[in-house]
Amino acid sequence: MKKFSIYLLVSLTGVFLFANNFNNEDIPYYWEGEKKHYYEIDDKIVLIEFTIDGIDEPNINVAFPEAETYRIKNDTTLQLITRSKLSLLDKLSDKKDIIQHPAIKVKGTNSTSFITDEISVLFKSKKSESEVIAFADKLNLEYLTETSYGTYLFRVLEGGRTIAIANFIQENNEEVVWSNPNFVHLISLFNDPLYPDQYYLNNSG
Numbered sequence: 001m002k003k004f005s006i007y008l009l010v011s012l013t014g015v016f017l018f019a020n021n022f023n024n025e026d027i028p029y030y031w032e033g034e035k036k037h038y039y040e041i042d043d044k045i046v047l048i049e050f051t052i053d054g055i056d057e058p059n060i061n062v063a064f065p066e067a068e069t070y071r072i073k074n075d076t077t078l079q080l081i082t083r084s085k086l087s088l089l090d091k092l093s094d095k096k097d098i099i100q101h102p103a104i105k106v107k108g109t110n111s112t113s114f115i116t117d118e119i120s121v122l123f124k125s126k127k128s129e130s131e132v133i134a135f136a137d138k139l140n141l142e143y144l145t146e147t148s149y150g151t152y153l154f155r156v157l158e159g160g161r162t163i164a165i166a167n168f169i170q171e172n173n174e175e176v177v178w179s180n181p182n183f184v185h186l187i188s189l190f191n192d193p194l195y196p197d198q199y200y201l202n203n204s205g
Helices: 057-063 085-091 129-138 162-172
Strands: 004-012 029-032 035-051 067-074 077-082 099-106 112-123 141-146 152-156 176-191
Touching: 029 162, 029 176, 035 085, 035 112, 057 067, 077 085, 099 176, 112 162, 129 141, 162 176
Parallel strands: none
Antiparallel strands: 004 176, 029 035, 035 077, 035 099, 067 077, 099 112, 112 152, 112 176, 141 152
16 A cells, blocks of 8 residues: 655754664764764755745745745745755755755654754753843854743854754753754654554554
């Protein structure tokens, strides 16, 4: 029976499940709370982000057939997942604000995630806005907002340094409970009209 894949994008704040621990410190890693996750770069796929005036969601797939799927980050920012990077970048050659987010695969999983330019930080105690801004300035970060969960969201101003800076904060700042890089996760679902009849595929225990 043929299965057709549908890709969905979800943005999760510093959370990645089902990762195994490894002891090889030569392998790149990031922290989720007190747990270290090892990963490898997947250069076959990339997330390309850019601003666009008046996002026309019904026609995104027509306008960008090179993209496997997309995510609307906000009213003016579009994220496209593609395996045809060069073709898509050529189409977007007039854009000046393109950001490329690399894909990673966590060791022991088959899931694909994309490193963003954002970091979430939970401090041990409440911070004033001036204290948070001073913290950001020391690390060349832009303070974005405090979330409803009491965490603080920062944007990394140095391209490609998200995980390195998040790890540095986690490992060197005693005022921090945890510091996690934020990811966009690619989730694959199956569109199978006979799925309801396949009870053996819906084993919930």
